[in-house]
Amino acid sequence: MADVTKAIKNGSLTALEGTILADIEAQIHQGKKVGIREMAARNFTSTTTIIRLAKKLGYQGFTDMYYALMKEAENGRQEQWEAVPFLERFTENMRESENDYAQLTSLAETLCQCKGIVYICGMGFSSFPADYFCKKLLVQGVTCIFSGAEESSGIFENNLASINLFIAVSKSGETPKIVERVRRAQAGNIRIAAFTGNAKSTLAKASDILIKMEDEDLNDDRNLKPCFFFAGILLKMEQVILEMQRIKKNEKTKKNKK
16 A cells, blocks of 8 residues: 655655555555545545545556555555464454453353244355354253345244344444344344454444454455455354353352252
8 A cells, every 4th residue: 555644745745645545544454445435525525635645646447546546455464464373363352351251242142041932044155153152052052043045034034033142253344234133132222242344344233242353355245265264253153152151060069059
């Protein structure tokens, strides 16, 4: 990516042009696709100013500049992958903050207290960890329903009154069918837990319990590249199971002491 601060200091870019360029790069980094009109509105300027910026940087126009910057970002991510061993970076990403651990514990406590149905939803690649977690919870004695892309929405709608917890797994956090069901669950005052790679997504914002695993390339919606998300989420699911067993063991110990 361009060194915006340096470009402004040496006079090659105005402060406004630097702000626009930094905003474009930020949107690309977050995996968002924005048009020239949206970018102009975001920065309180005109499309002409943005076109002038693109030409100053040697591009034919906004689209040319945008895709060139996107390609540059992609190359940078690939170099990062190659520079640091995969497992080393995976281990670093798995390090939890106090808040991350609190969210895992909160989900474990909610599952232990749940008296109704736990509905677990995941689609595409995310259906595999979602289905796995459903099976793990079933052997823990939790009543679960798993739903993927193939299942009818009727499974969700016809059991809505009995669902106490909705668990959604989505790397992007923007899968339309999952977002639609999450909104329906919200309307029914159902508690929502999310496993996602995008903490700024619609799913993340709608969740009561958020368990995140960084997705380093939000543009890779076809899952062509190695990523931490699916392996990391499975490990976090196992940690939830571990916390559930600790909670049950502590409850049993307290009862035996009485």
